[in-house]
Amino acid sequence: MGLLGILLGLGLLVWLAFRGWSVLLLAPAAALVAAAFAGEPLLAHWTQTFMGSAARFVASFFPLFLLGALFGKLMEDSGAVSTIAAWMTSRLGTRRAMLAVVLAGAAVTYGGVSLFVAIFVLVPMATALFREAGIPRRLMPAAVALGTSTFTMSAMPGTPAIQNAIPMPFFGTTPFAAPGLGLLASAIMLGFGLWWLGRREAAARRAGEGFGPGAEAPADAAVDDPLVRERAVVADGFDPAEIHRSRETTASPPILLAALPLVVVVAVNLVLSLLVLPRIDAYYLAEPRWGETSLAAVAGVWSVAVALAAAILVLVATSGARLPSLRASADAGANAAVLPVLSVASLVGFGAVVAAMPAFEAVRDWVLGIGGGPLVSLAAATNILAALTGSASGGLTIALDALAGTYLRLTAEQGIDPGLLHRVAVIGAGTLDSLPHNGAVVTLLAVCGCTHRDSYMDIVISSVVGALIALAAVIAVGGLAGSF
Structure with missing residues (x-):
């Protein structure tokens, strides 16, 4: 009965989330279904297991959600994202329109701009570029997705994406875990994606297919669609409803000033992760008042948070005068972080309740029993959970909450670097999460x-x-x- 309850709870969560119900309601309801079938105390699991795990997620990662959303909104309203995208497309031109859209998306998201901010800025530019180049509109979502939600989310060393931050407290790693393997994966994703899109563009040209009929992309309609919003908030750290809560400047910055905050994010993150934080004597973190933790468990989050904060200060100092209203932009960015972090935390709470069920031991044994060793089974676990939840961050956290300790023990016995676990887990979570019900796919x-x-x-x-x-x-x- 316990295993049946887990499956029913998960099925309820997936089915109703696909129909647009709020995860804030679904996750605790699905968790209580699983607990009821196992004969476990319902209220205790809701207030202690579910809320305890959700609260720990918020405590660990809300600074990154907050700073990431704030940075993305300020980059949008200052005109920096538009400037970078326009500069990229003007340099590459209509003959390389596909490449221009992909690289523009990659540049801004690797620099720390939220996925949905990038989408709402890039799509209008991509629409104009594809129309002029005669490339079918239907290829535009794939080009934007390749640049914004693949290698810069899960593979590029140092990416400030929340997905890359989640494994750090579990494995004691940094955002630059397994950098060589991350670059290898990035090259494969980018090369394969461009090869496929190039083939599709060439086939469309041979068939005489142009951009096609239709008006500009209906961004405003997408923002106001409640179904889009409910699915989107579990896929990225930015609430789409806040996109138009403030106004973008009409005086865009020059390209060097626009790109400077992105460079600051990467540079500060690198220096802190590899040079500064490893040399700090943070013995005090072992005291009860600081949660009896260690520097290895928090250093990764600290480095990304400081990098984003430094970039925000640089952005305000160099381009803040261009903002129509700094307070309105800041408020919209801060508000945009709240619903996503609570939605993902609710998924994490659901996973904690499931992991506490006696029947979950059978699920864990099945996952660990997948052939190919711990790397393969870890990849399979993150893939499956990200696919079912429609959230790379939610699926990844659920998997690591339940299994990270076991994988650390297994890999220690086999001499596997935790950095390799980190990179496999993140890339695994960023694959099958892009099923049809994924919020980023629906929004895009x-x-x-x-x-x-x-x-x-x-x-x-x-x-x-x-x-x-x-x-x-x-x-x-x-x-x-x-x-390596």
Whole structure:
């Protein structure tokens, strides 16, 4: 009965989330279903297990959600994202429109701009560029997805994406875990995706297919769609409803000032992770007043948080005068972090209740029993949970909450670097999360004015298949050569 309850709770969560119900309601309800079938105390699991785990997630990662959303909104309203995208597209031109859209998305998201901020800025530019180049609109979602939600989310060393931060407290790693393998995976994802999109563009040109009919992408309609919002808040750290809560400047900054905050994010993150924090004597963290933790458990989050904060200060100092209202932009950015962090925390709470069920031991044994060793089973666990929840961050945290200790023990016995676990887990969570019900997919299609029928296959091939190939390569090379 316990296993049946877990399956029913998970099924309820997936089905109703797909229909647009709020995860804030669904996650505790699904957790209580699982607990009821196991004969466990319901209120205790809700207030102690569920809320305790959700609160720990918020305590650990809300600074990153807050600073990431604030940075993204300030970058948008200062005109910096638009300037970078326009500069990239003007340099590459209409002959390389596909590459321009992909690289523009990669540049801003690797620099710390939230996925949905990037989408709402990039899509109008991509629309104009694709129309001028005669590339079908239906290929636009795949191009934007490849640049914004693949290698810069899960593989590039040092990426400030929340998905790359989640494994750090579990494995004691930094944002630059397994940098060589991360670069290898990034090259595979980017190369495979561009190859596929190039083929599709060439085939469309041979068939005489142009951009196609239709008006500009209906971004405003997508923002106001409650279904889009409910699915989106578990996929990224930015609430789409806050996109238009403030105004973007009409006086965009020059390209050097626009790109400077992105450089600051990467540079400060690198210096803190590799040079500053490892030399700090943080013995005091072992005291009860600081949670009896260690520097290894918090250093990764600290480095990303300080990098984003430094970039925000630089942005305000260099381009703040261009903002129509600094307070309005800051308020919108702060508000945009709240619903996503609580939604993902609710998924984490659901996972904690499931992991506390006696029947979960059978699930854990099944996962660990997957052939190929701990790297393969870890990849499978994060893939499955990210796919079911429609959230890379939610699925990743659920998997690591339940299994990280076991994997650390297994890999210590086999001499596997925790950095390799980190990179496999993050890439694994960023593959099958892009199923049709994923919030980023739904939002992207809505903003581009496309349908699943028109564009989803190209998203799957360029983003999901490429990521799976990269994941397999990382596991194979890491298994043979170790982490590097």
